[in-house]
Amino acid sequence: MEISSIIANVSIGLSTALSLTNLFYCFLGVFLGMLIGVVPGIGALVAVSLLLPVTFHIDATAALIMLAGIYYGSAYGGSTAAILLNVPGTPSSAVACLDGYPMAQQGRAGVALLMTTVGSFIAGSIGILLMMFFSPILVAYALKFGPTEYFSLMVLGLVAASTIASGSPVKGVAMVVLGVALGLVGTDIYTATLRYDFGFPGLYDGISLVAIAMALFGVTEVVFSVRSVGEARFKGQNIRMRDMIPTRDDVRRSVFPILRGSAIGSFFGVLPGTGGLIASFMAYAVEKRVSKTPQRFGHGAIEGVVSPESANNAADQTAFIPTMTLGIPGSVVMAIMLSVLIVHGLVPGPKLMVEHADLFWGLVMSFWIGNLILLVLNIPLIGLWVKVLAVPYHLLYPAIIMFVCIGVYSVHNSAFDVWLVLVFSVAGYFMRVLEFPAAPLLLGLVLGPIMEEEFRRAMILSHGDLSTFVHHPISGTILAMTLALLMWAIWSGFRRSLQRRATEVTAS
Numbered sequence: 001m002e003i004s005s006i007i008a009n010v011s012i013g014l015s016t017a018l019s020l021t022n023l024f025y026c027f028l029g030v031f032l033g034m035l036i037g038v039v040p041g042i043g044a045l046v047a048v049s050l051l052l053p054v055t056f057h058i059d060a061t062a063a064l065i066m067l068a069g070i071y072y073g074s075a076y077g078g079s080t081a082a083i084l085l086n087v088p089g090t091p092s093s094a095v096a097c098l099d100g101y102p103m104a105q106q107g108r109a110g111v112a113l114l115m116t117t118v119g120s121f122i123a124g125s126i127g128i129l130l131m132m133f134f135s136p137i138l139v140a141y142a143l144k145f146g147p148t149e150y151f152s153l154m155v156l157g158l159v160a161a162s163t164i165a166s167g168s169p170v171k172g173v174a175m176v177v178l179g180v181a182l183g184l185v186g187t188d189i190y191t192a193t194l195r196y197d198f199g200f201p202g203l204y205d206g207i208s209l210v211a212i213a214m215a216l217f218g219v220t221e222v223v224f225s226v227r228s229v230g231e232a233r234f235k236g237q238n239i240r241m242r243d244m245i246p247t248r249d250d251v252r253r254s255v256f257p258i259l260r261g262s263a264i265g266s267f268f269g270v271l272p273g274t275g276g277l278i279a280s281f282m283a284y285a286v287e288k289r290v291s292k293t294p295q296r297f298g299h300g301a302i303e304g305v306v307s308p309e310s311a312n313n314a315a316d317q318t319a320f321i322p323t324m325t326l327g328i329p330g331s332v333v334m335a336i337m338l339s340v341l342i343v344h345g346l347v348p349g350p351k352l353m354v355e356h357a358d359l360f361w362g363l364v365m366s367f368w369i370g371n372l373i374l375l376v377l378n379i380p381l382i383g384l385w386v387k388v389l390a391v392p393y394h395l396l397y398p399a400i401i402m403f404v405c406i407g408v409y410s411v412h413n414s415a416f417d418v419w420l421v422l423v424f425s426v427a428g429y430f431m432r433v434l435e436f437p438a439a440p441l442l443l444g445l446v447l448g449p450i451m452e453e454e455f456r457r458a459m460i461l462s463h464g465d466l467s468t469f470v471h472h473p474i475s476g477t478i479l480a481m482t483l484a485l486l487m488w489a490i491w492s493g494f495r496r497s498l499q500r501r502a503t504e505v506t507a508s
Contacts, residue, residue: 006132009361016362017369022065025058029066030370033073034378037093038081044074046221048336049213050400053407060344061359064337065366071333072124072316072367075276076374079116079309080382083109093312095280099297099304106300110382111246115254115302116309117378123262123310124371127317130266131324131364135353138325142350147457148469150349152478154451157328158443159482159489169489172440175431179444180451182207189449190456202416209339209445211408211417215424216431216438217332218404222397223429246302254306257287261307265314270321276312283311317367324360325350327450332439335446342446 016022036047047070055063078093083100096116103112145153158176185196186206197203246254261283268279287307288297297304320337322328327348329335338348346352346359353360408417431438462468470476 005136009132009136009357010365012357013361013363013365016061016358017065017365021059022062022362022366023369025062025066026069026366026370027373029069030073030076030373031377033070033075034077034374034381036070037074037077037079044071045217045333046400047074048333049217050403050407052210052213052336052339053410055340056343060341060346061362063340063344064359064363065370067337067340068320068363068366069370072313073370073374075309075313075316076117076120076378078312079120079305080113080378083112083116083305093280093309095284095308096305098284099299099301102298102300103302103305108300111250112302112305113382114379115246115250115306117375119254119258119261119306119310120313121371121375122258123265123314124317124367126262127266127269127314128364128367128371130318131321131367135321135325135360135364138321139350139353142326145350145474146472147454147461148472148475149478151451151454151458152469152475152482153326153328154447154454156478156482156485157322157326158440158447159486168435169486169493171436173486175437175440176444179441179446180448181444182212182441183445183448184452189453200416202414202420206449207445208408208412208417208420209442211420212424212445213332213336213339213442214404214408215421216428216442219401219421219425220428220432220438222400223425224432250302253302257283257303257307258310260286260290261310262314265311265316266318268311269315269318276315279311279315280308283307320363323348324363325353327352329443329446332442335439335443338446348450 017026032047032051033044036044048067051067051070055067058066075093079096079100082093082096083104085101100109100112100116103109158180159173183206185203187194187204194204261279264283264286265276265279268282269276284297284304284307287303288294291297291301291303293301319334323334323337327338327350329338341348341352346356404421405418408421409415428438431441458468459466468475469479
């Protein structure tokens with residue numbers, strides 16, 4: 001990629017990101033992200049779902065900047081509760097508990113918090129650079145794709161997201177199929193025929209994505225958090241600025257773990273269904289393996305804090321690469337990002353970067369601004385975060401439920417959408433109990449209508465010949481990869497089942 005092209009793109013992005021409106025939403029997003037990351041049991045997914053209705057009333061660029069700020073900002077805040085309370089604010093910060101909390105017990109909480117903030121900033125910066133340099137390359141190839149390639153690519157993304165993630169691959173695929181089926185509800189865009197509306201006028205325009213997202217990832221998460229989150233409170237010493245100054249040995253031990261964690265997180269961030277959680281665990285395992293003193297891990301090793309936190313922050317940034325360039329969300333949060341574009345009448349995919357360069361590069365440049373804000377704010381606000389942790393959960397969660405109902409109703413001024421939230425909240429609860437993942441369902445709901453449209457286009461161009469998906473080399477290769485991934489997932493699940501049965505037989 002030419003230097004002049006990069007400079008031009010950066011200039012476009014800065015002019016967009018530095019507008020007063022976008023700066024305000026960037027600050028609001030990262031501040032809310034930090035706050036939400038600190039409070040255990042909420043997380044970025046719940047927050048993004050709750051604020052989704054707000055984004056329909058503001059500009060698409062500002063909406064994406066705010067939601068993105070919440071997403072990567074929560075990774076900064078998530079480590080705070082993990083280090084101070086031994087309770088991870090976000091799932092990807094769970095690894096920080098292993099060595100972060102022992103450091104806090106040794107009176108070194110300030111050092112742990114400062115080094116994780118610095119590591120997160122460095123990792124986020126590396127992720128942004130990768131997005132800046134590799135996104136145009138991906139788009140250049142993706143612009144050559146036709147309907148067959150797009151359809152096959154979306155099938156690969158859905159299968160990968162449902163089978164790579166933890167849990168049963170079969171259940172993941174089943175949820176994807178259910179999500180695609182739900183996406184078919186409503187008026188056919190080609191024939192204007194009503195499909196699966198069951199006589200409810202509220203379903204004429206399809207099932208509300210906002211209602212499902214807020215039900216499955218707002219209400220359901222809150223119910224389970226009420227059950228699982230205890231009344232943990234920070235009872236340690238006050239953290240002063242001088243307590244945060246690391247020793248020379250701390251810095252020496254942190255440099256390479258931060259870089260290794262950034263590399264691991266950048267790799268896993270672009271893969272569907274993986275993200276910060278797997279990246280952070282992998283980074284911790286790598287650091288323990290390469291360390292000359294692995295016995296220090298679990299007892300306050302600073303490498304065991306900075307590397308996982310760097311990994312999950314890098315993963316959060318690079319997750320935007322396939323989402324914004326190919327229109328393929330690798331996680332449920334990224335699916336919500338795409339839904340914002342769809343609601344604003346923008347088609348996700350490689351053409352977005354070409355036709356709406358100000359939106360794409362404005363979002364990228366806002367990442368730099370947001371990470372700088374997080375670097376400056378995170379440490380001075382630790383005293384505030386400690387006070388936030390003292391808010392009783394029995395007051396916090398009813399307020400969230402109230403905002404869910406208000407937010408859903410405000411989108412279409414429809415009471416039917418509120419009833420949808422109730423129905424899908426009950427369904428989401430039983431899905432959690434039965435260990436059916438909700439994320440693939442939402443991915444299927446977002447991508448289902450787009451897949452149907454690309455499938456129909458491919459059929460029109462090929463005069464109804466299904467073999468067109470195999471005859472096109474790129475499409476055929478992608479489908480072969482999808483089949484191989486599916487077979488591998490089924491075999492892995494079967495093998496785990498056999499091992500579990502063998503263990504049960506041995507135990508009995």
